[in-house]
Structure formats: C-alpha cells, structure tokens
Amino acid sequence: MHDARKIKVGVLGATGTVGQRFISLLSEHPFFVLHALGASHRSASKLYSHAVTWKQTRPIPSVVRDLVVEECKPECFAECEVIFSGLDADVAGPIEEAFRSAEFAVFSNAKNHRRDPNVPLVVPLVNSSHFAMIPQQRALHSPPLQKGFIVTNANCSTTGVVVPLAALERAFGPIESCMITTMQAISGAGYPGVSSFDILDNVVPYIGGEEEKMEWETLKILGGISESDDGVRSFDMHARQPLRVSAQCNRVPVIEGHTECVSVRFARRPPPSPQQVREALVSFTSDAWTASCPSAPRHTIFVHEEPDRPQPRLDRDYQAGAGISVGRVRQCQVLDIKFVVLANNVAIGAATSSIINAELAVSKGII
Numbered sequence: 001m002h003d004a005r006k007i008k009v010g011v012l013g014a015t016g017t018v019g020q021r022f023i024s025l026l027s028e029h030p031f032f033v034l035h036a037l038g039a040s041h042r043s044a045s046k047l048y049s050h051a052v053t054w055k056q057t058r059p060i061p062s063v064v065r066d067l068v069v070e071e072c073k074p075e076c077f078a079e080c081e082v083i084f085s086g087l088d089a090d091v092a093g094p095i096e097e098a099f100r101s102a103e104f105a106v107f108s109n110a111k112n113h114r115r116d117p118n119v120p121l122v123v124p125l126v127n128s129s130h131f132a133m134i135p136q137q138r139a140l141h142s143p144p145l146q147k148g149f150i151v152t153n154a155n156c157s158t159t160g161v162v163v164p165l166a167a168l169e170r171a172f173g174p175i176e177s178c179m180i181t182t183m184q185a186i187s188g189a190g191y192p193g194v195s196s197f198d199i200l201d202n203v204v205p206y207i208g209g210e211e212e213k214m215e216w217e218t219l220k221i222l223g224g225i226s227e228s229d230d231g232v233r234s235f236d237m238h239a240r241q242p243l244r245v246s247a248q249c250n251r252v253p254v255i256e257g258h259t260e261c262v263s264v265r266f267a268r269r270p271p272p273s274p275q276q277v278r279e280a281l282v283s284f285t286s287d288a289w290t291a292s293c294p295s296a297p298r299h300t301i302f303v304h305e306e307p308d309r310p311q312p313r314l315d316r317d318y319q320a321g322a323g324i325s326v327g328r329v330r331q332c333q334v335l336d337i338k339f340v341v342l343a344n345n346v347a348i349g350a351a352t353s354s355i356i357n358a359e360l361a362v363s364k365g366i367i
C-alpha cells in the first residue's frame with residue numbers, strides 16, 4: 001500500500017497505558033518510525049526508560065529506551081509528520097489543536113474532539129469513508145490548513161460494538177434499536193486506574209460518561225455524511241433510520257479486554273435468523289483490510305461456536321488484539337438477536353485503531 005518512504009511519528013502521552021501500546025506497536029511498524037515522545041512536565045527531560053512505569057509484557061523497545069521525553073509542544077516534534085495522541089482528556093483538547101494548527105496529522109484517542117462537527121470519529125474497521133470530512137476541517141480552520149487535521153478514534157467500548165453492528169447493517173439493512181451491557185477491563189481507566197481495594201472481589205456499576213459516549217458515538221460512526229446544496233458536509237447521525245442505543249457500563253476485575261452483551265432489533269421484518277447473522281459476521285471484510293493496511297486484521301470478526309466464548313483471558317489477543325470476537329449468537333425474546341462481543345480495549349479499542357487510521361490516511365493520500 002505504501003512506497004518505501006518512512007514516515008517519522010511522535011507519540012503524545014507516551015508514558016500512559018495507551019502510549020505504551022503505541023510504542024510497542026510502532027517499534028515494529030513497516031513504515032512509521034518512532035521519532036519523538038511527549039508527556040507531562042513530570043516526565044519531560046527524562047530518558048523514556050526512567051520516566052515510564054512500563055506495564056507491557058514485552059521489554060521497552062530499544063529504539064525509545066534512551067529517547068528524552070519532550071513537553072507536548074509542536075516545536076519539539078518538528079521532524080514528525082504524524083502525531084499519535086494517548087493524552088489524558090483533561091489536557092488533550094488544546095494540545096491536539098496546537099499540533100493541528102502547526103500542520104501535523106493528529107490521531108487521537110481522547111474524547112475531546114469526537115463531537116466536533118468537522119472531525120471524523122473513525123473506527124477503521126467500519127467507517128473509513130468519514131475521512132471525506134478532512135478537506136472541510138482544513139478549509140474551516142483559521143487560517144486554512146494544507147496538511148494538518150485531527151481524526152479521533154472511538155471510546156474503547158463503542159469500538160467493540162460498532163464492528164459487528166456495521167457488519168449486520170451491511171448485510172441486513174438498518175438496525176432500529178440496540179441494548180448493550182458492558183463488562184469493562186480496568187486498563188480502560190489508565191494506570192494506576194481503579195484501586196485494587198475497589199475492584200477486587202467486586203463489580204462497579206458506573207463508569208462516568210461512558211454510557212453517554214456509547215449511545216452518541218455509535219450514531220456518528222454508523223451514520224453517513226450528508227451534503228447541503230451549498231456544499232457543506234455534516235455527519236448525519238444515522239438519519240436514514242433513527243437508531244436508539246441504550247448502554248449500561250460496568251467495571252469488572254479483568255486487566256484487558258472489554259466484554260459486551262448486545263441485543264439488536266432490525267428495521268427489516270422478518271429479521272435475519274441467528275445462522276444468517278453468524279454468516280454475515282464471519283464474512284465481513286473491513287475497508288482497512290481491503291486497503292492493505294498492514295495493521296488491519298485479516299479476519300475482522302471471529303464467531304465462536306462454543307457456548308462459553310469469547311472470554312477476555314482467552315480471546316483478547318485474537319489477531320494481536322486487532323480483531324473482534326463474537327459468540328453466543330442467538331434469538332432475543334425482546335428484540336431480535338443477541339450476542340456477546342469481546343474487543344481488546346487497549347489495542348483495537350485504542351492504539352491499534354489510531355495506527356490503522358493513520359495507515360488509511362496514507363493509503364488515501366491524505367498524509
């Protein structure tokens with residue numbers, strides 16, 4: 001998909017949970033080259049290996065071990081073309097905007113710009129067509145930008161659920177309503193996250209803001225882009241068929257991998273059978289794979305036949321955490337069909353999505 005050119009990249013929030021996963025993945029990337037790392041003033045000026053509390057199973061890649069951590073200022077990343085952001089949402093908004101204004105391509109995991117009417121919210125296995133909003137984002141910037149833009153990826157639990165929903169809509173037409181109950185891993189809250197005293201032997205039935213994010217982001221991602229008579233584009237929030245989403249989010253004592261129980265009702269009557277749903281999920285191919293993105297999973301969705309799968313400990317590393325696992329596809333007595341989804345929150349739910357988004361931008365000639 002790409003000529004021999006190497007592209008220098010920077011990682012903001014490089015010491016955090018998502019930042020560490022960025023570094024692990026990018027250290028082996030075929031054409032993105034880790035060049036600069038940024039974090040807070042607490043970490044800046046230190047060697048990366050001294051600043052970070054490394055929590056990955058593989059050692060710190062040698063390419064970053066002795067890099068000096070920078071402050072998150074565009075001038076410290078001057079040689080980079082692409083910026084991956086794993087910044088804390090408390091600070092991500094203005095920092096990411098400063099990098100966009102300085103003509104960087106910014107791929108963010110934070111919530112801050114997801115609702116921006118000109119910022120694509122892209123789950124790369126689902127809605128790469130939303131990159132079409134970037135020319136308008138650049139044009140509306142003051143002054144207009146030549147190269148800079150922000151693309152965000154979704155909340156980690158939204159990402160897991162929109163992939164099978166997109167597969168089902170592609171096969172059977174619009175979904176009318178969707179109920180989701182999540183069991184979310186503690187790594188989703190960053191490090192050190194929820195205290196062990198609160199999460200061991202326990203389930204916490206509240207994750208601040210998470211349910212609202214799932215209910216809103218799903219509409220933006222599964223919706224299309226409309227264009228007015230005077231050429232202004234906007235995200236249509238699934239206008240072709242109103243979609244009601246209800247989410248209940250729980251934190252459970254799992255380290256990595258969000259499990260979600262999903263029930264859906266289709267607009268079409270009669271609805272598809274469980275077997276038709278299984279076949280549609282298995283045969284779903286993402287745009288990212290079609291575009292030969294090197295980090296895209298070969299098989300987007302794996303459908304388990306065993307009654308007790310997927311499970312986070314067994315299935316979270318499916319396709320290096322880039323694939324989605326589904327199981328227990330069966331009839332729902334209230335809506336139409338119900339099933340269980342498992343997605344790796346730190347991989348496809350965060351860093352892997354950003355990296356595939358950047359690969360898509362390269363393949364589309366946007367970078």
Ligand SMILES: NC(=O)c1ccc[n+]([C@@H]2O[C@H](COP(=O)([O-])OP(=O)(O)OC[C@H]3O[C@@H](n4cnc5c(N)ncnc54)[C@H](OP(=O)(O)O)[C@@H]3O)[C@@H](O)[C@H]2O)c1
Pocket residue numbers: 012013014015016017018019038039040041042043044072086087088089091092109110111154155156187188189190191345346349350
């Ligand atoms: N964890 C997940 O599964 C997941 C999934 C999807 C999206 N996200 C989103 O991704 C982002 C990062 O999450 P995380 O779990 O990796 O969080 P985290 O472990 O708490 O890491 C936060 C990072 O932000 C940096 N930071 C904090 N304050 C800063 C400041 N004032 N200036 C510059 N850098 C600053 C930290 O640097 P220091 O080490 O120097 O403090 C650290 O590198 C969040 O917006 C989160 O909502 C997370």
